[in-house]
Amino acid sequence: MKANYGYMDGSGEYYITIDTDHCIECAHHGCLDGCPKGMFEIITDDYDDEVAQIKEEFRKKIKYDCADCKPVKDRPPLPCQEACTPGAIEHSW
């Protein structure tokens, strides 16, 4: 399942997509410590699978919370994506 967390507003679309099919086989859960803001959590979804999701309190402001990791110039690899070894995390912006 591809779970899109975020929103769109007048300035664009801001979604973090988590491909939870990758989470199911992941025991590492690197996303938990990989995000400097601690935006990820592991939950049991409706299908009883342990998957990652974006915490509720961050979903309406991810553009701002992710801004520190997204400088305009010389953007480094995103720490959440680097920490996620199965490659489940994508950003829409």
Added chain:
Amino acid sequence: MITAGIDMGAKNIRVLILKDGEVIARAEHTAGFETEESARAAFAKALEQAGVTEDRIDKIVATGAGRESAPLATESVTDVGAAARGAKEVLPQAHTIIDVGAEEGRAIKTDGNGKVMDFAVNEKCAAGAGSFTEAMSRALEVPLEEFGTLSLKSTTSTPMNAQCAVFAESEVVSLLHAKTPKKDIARAVHDAIADRIISMVRRVGIEPEVALIGAVSRNPGFVDSLKRGLERDVFIPDDAEYIGALGAALVAVDG
């Protein structure tokens, strides 16, 4: 087996009771500030309608934005999971489900078994949810019940540039000052909401059969705008606003 689903929505709380897979009662109550009391009131109405007592209910599952605070429920399911399960029951051929409620819009893509494959939720923007029509109908001084049908009388597309509910309201006032007919403004409002929803639906992918659920499906102006924007027909089940509660009650049956 008798099960119940409680949909703790942002604006309304809906309860649906199933007996051996058949709907025997459905009731709603405005959520208000005391959501637990409201949920109990809706549940009591449903029990009365069903002619059963609370102890006869085998399992109660909650869904909706306030599902964690739902009284009586022993389990919960996400809005997305409940919508997918409910839609599979009433419109199994529809694999793209659009759920528009008072404060959130959701787009869900399911597989042939009703399992969620992809979903997106508009968590922030009121301009893509039912509360936007309420605000705009107030600005136009048109009763909400007439707002949808008023927009159907328009044949003119008026672009609405504002991207948020707050600025859209001042744009509506500007259009009124410019003598734009109310019916055209009503259509512009519904087109704007539909654009937002469609943008989200494209993120998850549009399957040939599309279902629309949630209370905003009762707004004919929005439905018309959505169909035009998607360039396809949209299936709306009976009691579309109860599909979340139905899904929760079915999850209770599924165990």
